[in-house]
Amino acid sequence: MSNEAILQKPADAVVTHGDHREGNGHSEHHHKETFISKYVFSMDHKMIAKQFLITGIIWAIIGGLFSVLFRLQLGYPNDSFPILETLLGKWAKGGKIQPEFYYALVTMHGTVLVFFVLTAGLSGTFANFLIPLQIGARDMASPFMNMLSYWFFWAASVVMISSLFVETGPASGGWTSYPPLSALGGASEGSKTGMDLWLISMALFVVSSLLGGLNYISTILNMRTKGMSMTRVPLTIWALFFTAVLGVLSFPVLLSGFILLLFDRHGGTSFYLSDIYLASTQQALPNEGGSAILYQHLFWFLGHPEVYIILLPAMGMVSEIMSVNSRKPIFGYMAMIGSLFAITILAFLVWAHHMFVSGLNPFLGSVFVLLTLLIAVPSAIKVFNWLTTLWRGNIRFTPAMLFSIGFVSLFISGGLTGIFLGNSTLDIHLHDTYFVVAHFHIVMGVASFFGLFAGVYHWFPKMYGRYLNNTMAYLHFWVTLIGAYLIFWPMHYEGLAGMPRRYMDFSQWVSFNQFGDLNRFISIVSIIVFAVQLLFVFNFFYSIFKGRRVTTSNPWDSNTLEWTTPIRPGHGNWPGEIPEVHRWPYDYGKDGREFIPQTEPVGAQETAH
Amino acid sequence: MSTFFLIAIFLLGFLVTFQIAKASEYVGILKGEKKNFEQNNRINGFLLLAFLVFGLLGVYWCNEALKGRILGEAASEHGQNIDRMLYITIAVTGVVFVITQILLFWFAFKYQYKETRKVYFFSHDNKLELIWTVVPAIALSVLVGFGLYYWLGITGDAPKGALEVEITGKQFAWIYRYPGDDKIFGKKYYKNISDAEDNSLGILWDDKSSQDDIVNEQAMYLVKNRPVKLIIGARDVIHDVGLSHFRMKMDAVPGTPTTMWFTPLYTTKEMKKMTNNPDFVYEISCDQMCGKGHFSMKGLIEVVTQEEYDLWMARQKPKYLAVFPDKDPANAKKDSTVATAAAVDTLKMAASK
Ligand code: HEM
Numbered sequence: 001m002s003n004e005a006i007l008q009k010p011a012d013a014v015v016t017h018g019d020h021r022e023g024n025g026h027s028e029h030h031h032k033e034t035f036i037s038k039y040v041f042s043m044d045h046k047m048i049a050k051q052f053l054i055t056g057i058i059w060a061i062i063g064g065l066f067s068v069l070f071r072l073q074l075g076y077p078n079d080s081f082p083i084l085e086t087l088l089g090k091w092a093k094g095g096k097i098q099p100e101f102y103y104a105l106v107t108m109h110g111t112v113l114v115f116f117v118l119t120a121g122l123s124g125t126f127a128n129f130l131i132p133l134q135i136g137a138r139d140m141a142s143p144f145m146n147m148l149s150y151w152f153f154w155a156a157s158v159v160m161i162s163s164l165f166v167e168t169g170p171a172s173g174g175w176t177s178y179p180p181l182s183a184l185g186g187a188s189e190g191s192k193t194g195m196d197l198w199l200i201s202m203a204l205f206v207v208s209s210l211l212g213g214l215n216y217i218s219t220i221l222n223m224r225t226k227g228m229s230m231t232r233v234p235l236t237i238w239a240l241f242f243t244a245v246l247g248v249l250s251f252p253v254l255l256s257g258f259i260l261l262l263f264d265r266h267g268g269t270s271f272y273l274s275d276i277y278l279a280s281t282q283q284a285l286p287n288e289g290g291s292a293i294l295y296q297h298l299f300w301f302l303g304h305p306e307v308y309i310i311l312l313p314a315m316g317m318v319s320e321i322m323s324v325n326s327r328k329p330i331f332g333y334m335a336m337i338g339s340l341f342a343i344t345i346l347a348f349l350v351w352a353h354h355m356f357v358s359g360l361n362p363f364l365g366s367v368f369v370l371l372t373l374l375i376a377v378p379s380a381i382k383v384f385n386w387l388t389t390l391w392r393g394n395i396r397f398t399p400a401m402l403f404s405i406g407f408v409s410l411f412i413s414g415g416l417t418g419i420f421l422g423n424s425t426l427d428i429h430l431h432d433t434y435f436v437v438a439h440f441h442i443v444m445g446v447a448s449f450f451g452l453f454a455g456v457y458h459w460f461p462k463m464y465g466r467y468l469n470n471t472m473a474y475l476h477f478w479v480t481l482i483g484a485y486l487i488f489w490p491m492h493y494e495g496l497a498g499m500p501r502r503y504m505d506f507s508q509w510v511s512f513n514q515f516g517d518l519n520r521f522i523s524i525v526s527i528i529v530f531a532v533q534l535l536f537v538f539n540f541f542y543s544i545f546k547g548r549r550v551t552t553s554n555p556w557d558s559n560t561l562e563w564t565t566p567i568r569p570g571h572g573n574w575p576g577e578i579p580e581v582h583r584w585p586y587d588y589g590k591d592g593r594e595f596i597p598q599t600e601p602v603g604a605q606e607t608a609h
Numbered sequence: 610m611s612t613f614f615l616i617a618i619f620l621l622g623f624l625v626t627f628q629i630a631k632a633s634e635y636v637g638i639l640k641g642e643k644k645n646f647e648q649n650n651r652i653n654g655f656l657l658l659a660f661l662v663f664g665l666l667g668v669y670w671c672n673e674a675l676k677g678r679i680l681g682e683a684a685s686e687h688g689q690n691i692d693r694m695l696y697i698t699i700a701v702t703g704v705v706f707v708i709t710q711i712l713l714f715w716f717a718f719k720y721q722y723k724e725t726r727k728v729y730f731f732s733h734d735n736k737l738e739l740i741w742t743v744v745p746a747i748a749l750s751v752l753v754g755f756g757l758y759y760w761l762g763i764t765g766d767a768p769k770g771a772l773e774v775e776i777t778g779k780q781f782a783w784i785y786r787y788p789g790d791d792k793i794f795g796k797k798y799y800k801n802i803s804d805a806e807d808n809s810l811g812i813l814w815d816d817k818s819s820q821d822d823i824v825n826e827q828a829m830y831l832v833k834n835r836p837v838k839l840i841i842g843a844r845d846v847i848h849d850v851g852l853s854h855f856r857m858k859m860d861a862v863p864g865t866p867t868t869m870w871f872t873p874l875y876t877t878k879e880m881k882k883m884t885n886n887p888d889f890v891y892e893i894s895c896d897q898m899c900g901k902g903h904f905s906m907k908g909l910i911e912v913v914t915q916e917e918y919d920l921w922m923a924r925q926k927p928k929y930l931a932v933f934p935d936k937d938p939a940n941a942k943k944d945s946t947v948a949t950a951a952a953v954d955t956l957k958m959a960a961s962k
Pocket residue numbers: 176307308310311353354372373375376379414415416417418419421422423427430431432436439440443444445
């Protein structure tokens with residue numbers, strides 16, 4: 001490979017990078033490492049990864065709790081819960097969730113889970129943790145920017161949290177925040193201060209994600225160890241690479257959309273506003289000539305890539321974990337990279353499938369149908385490759401492996417419903433119904449969470465030098481998998497009946513009130529599933545301190561570089577030289593050998609793969 | 610009280626689970642790591658198979674339990690096409706779903722760890738990969754083909770002679786307007802909107818063609834078997850005209866009018882019979898988040914026969930006459946007192962502002 005030439009440079013860069021190269025890693029920590037520099041303003045990628053992970057977990061609990069609250073409303077629209085009034089005050093007058101608050105809950109749930117948990121919590125954690133460890137680098141290209149990336153995320157979190165406590169409540173126009181609703185305080189309470197805070201928080205978040213993304217890309221391209229050509233990096237790295245590319249190219253567009261929205265809100269401009277009369281003030285607004293649809297184009301130009309930003313890291317980790325635990329190479333390594341690449345390109349070309357019924361030109365709509373359904377082809381390739389990876393393997397059902405299998409099952413189920421929605425003819429009927437809710441929760445929400453869990457179970461020993469408790473892990477897996485299907489599968493049926501999303505009460509509707517009992521069932525299951533996630537959180541924090549200790553440096557018998565570091569690697573990762581790489585990471589079961597680490601030179605009699 | 614009870618149960622459950630989990634970790638260590646692993650592996654392998662079997666049964670059962678509650682007869686021609694497309698897609702994706710899920714869980718079960726098993730080192734196979742690139746591509750092309758054929762029909766121009774109705778969304782209700790005898794909608798301008806002056810659409814009353822327009826906020830009347838073209842707008846934020854029985858939907862965007870057309874196939878009365886539901890009505894559901902009353906933004910459609918429609922239309926009074934009662938020939942005959950004349954004057958002045 002021609003990469004060898006490029007590779008010389010990073011190797012040099014590493015030398016200049018730190019005095020960590022010499023001596024043994026442990027004795028080096030003492031250089032002026034205080035509590036603040038080690039745990040708070042840390043520049044160690046592993047610590048930053050943990051910061052992202054734990055912040056993500058906290059957000060996941062908050063976001064999950066929001067969903068429990070609004071599921072209570074959906075399951076029991078006619079009951080009242082006095083305890084809610086005690087806890088929430090005026091937002092739950094008389095024990096009933098108020099409409100403004102219901103919509104604020106839904107909006108915050110979506111925003112928090114999509115951006116703070118499944119983007120920052122997922123990419124932030126695993127890109128930071130795995131990129132240097134798996135490509136053989138001492139740290140990120142710019143540890144300082146990396147630290148900033150976390151702290152911008154932290155600032156975004158603080159602003160978002162504070163929006164929960166303003167008088168008029170947090171943003172309540174949905175996670176997509178379409179104007180004019182989101183532009184006009186007169187149209188909704190949530191569009192007052194709450195919306196400003198939402199926009200500021202999201203702007204900070206975009207900065208965080210750009211700082212992170214640029215770092216991930218430059219680290220992967222420039223800092224691979226000797227021998228680690230791009231065709232030898234694990235699929236996790238490829239996936240994280242494409243994820244970062246997607247983010248870097250699409251988040252700025254979202255930010256521009258938000259800035260225009262801010263101008264419309266406070267600067268008297270008319271980018272999105274035209275012909276508006278507000279009943280609340282009995283006034284016609286002066287704005288003319290804007291287009292509300294423009295915002296949707298800007299939003300979905302990020303919005304669609306965003307769903308892949310969430311999914312790709314999960315795909316990468318699942319590929320890696322499946323291969324390790326099937327004791328067999330990932331099937332079609334090059335095809336896996338190719339399909340990731342195809343998905344990345346296509347992800348930029350399908351955004352208008354969220355807008356088929358917005359008045360979009362029908363011809364343009366048909367172009368987007370074609371491009372959207374094209375995406376199903378690389379998705380299909382990935383599924384079949386995962387299936388073939390299992391075939392004739394020797395599978396160990398570690399919790400990480402179970403979550404990976406669950407991921408594939410969910411990805412199939414949710415991907416197939418994408419084929420319904422991507423077909424504009426069907427989307428006319430299904431748009432903004434529970435069918436969409438079912439689709440994206442299965443394929444993005446739950447599936448990516450499965451990827452996240454798989455990653456945590458698999459790399460926890462590397463992160464903390466201890467194992468998570470297996471029994472709790474198995475319980476967590478089975479309840480979550482069964483629960484996820486019980487919650488989201490029936491929603492397809494509600495959607496087929498045309499039941500709209502973002503409704504807080506269906507009892508007044510002749511067309512949709514036939515699902516009262518089903519909604520209650522779904523709510524009960526979601527509360528149980530939420531409780532089991534708390535069990536996972538408990539297991540996580542308990543095991544950090546009390547888990548069974550890891551005693552070997554390579555507990556899963558894995559080929560990749562992170563397992564060549566000490567059990568608890570210090571800043572700089574390898575105490576001595578960074579190991580050199582001689583082969584791809586998937587030589588499992590080759591020539592009768594269980595596994596052959598990447599650091600082992602290719603033997604003379606070895607067969608080629 | 611019961612809340613605390615529930616929370617207590619959850620806490621207890623936690624505690625018990627935790628104790629069991631701890632205990633089994635110790636037992637595992639006693640038993641030896643290898644034996645413990647093999648046992649866990651067998652259990653989970655079996656559970657995966659059980660999940661597959663019960664999962665597929667569950668899908669079947671869910672389908673049986675819910676199929677009566679979804680997708681009644683589509684009430685428009687487009688709707689019938691959409692349903693046909695839906696069944697084609699369900700068939701294609703259903704086959705893929707069953708096959709891939711079976712393969713996934715069956716492989717997982719079948720190839721679970723055995724000490725003696727030799728894995729098959731199989732890293733790629735161009736022919737196989739070509740097959741599963743090309744076959745999905747073909748299947749998807751077929752779906753795209755059908756889909757676009759229907760899509761272009763549905764979004765194409767409305768047939769000549771279609772009934773035209775304007776529908777406007779506002780927080781949180783729908784306003785319907787008919788063009789009246791001249792079949793031309795009068796001009797409107799949003800700055801003329803005034804709820805106080807009973808001009809909810811901002812109609813320009815000076816425009817002659819506006820003077821016979823009929824504005825109604827109760828229900829939209831449509832004619833069976835007669836194509837209808839909706840002209841859709843919004844006053845404040847984005848709404849969406851959702852017609853689940855007709856399987857149609859279109860956003861209502863302030864500043865950017867949209868249109869949609871379809872042909873109702875059954876009158877409301879017929880649907881009551883067909884669905885065995887005396888309460889049946891065609892509801893318009895707002896399908897785009899529009900504020901706190903979004904979930905209650907309901908409109909009604911009455912589909913009637915042409916004769917019933919003509920009767921209904923004959924009873925409607927142009928909005929213009931309601932706003933300017935003195936222009937109403939029916940009122941002109943009556944003696945108008947000074948007081949009402951004065952009232953009308955102020956109204957007129959207000960309207961011309
Ligand atoms: C086979 C591939 C897929 C196709 C053809 C597809 C198609 C679509 C379409 C057409 C919509 C819009 C539906 C509507 O609003 O009416 C949609 C919604 C959505 N999809 Fe997919 N999708 C696919 C896979 C995915 C994946 C892999 C993810 C995430 C990882 C995803 C996440 C979402 C989300 C989040 C929404 C809803 C956004 C919202 O309205 O709030 N989809 N999908």
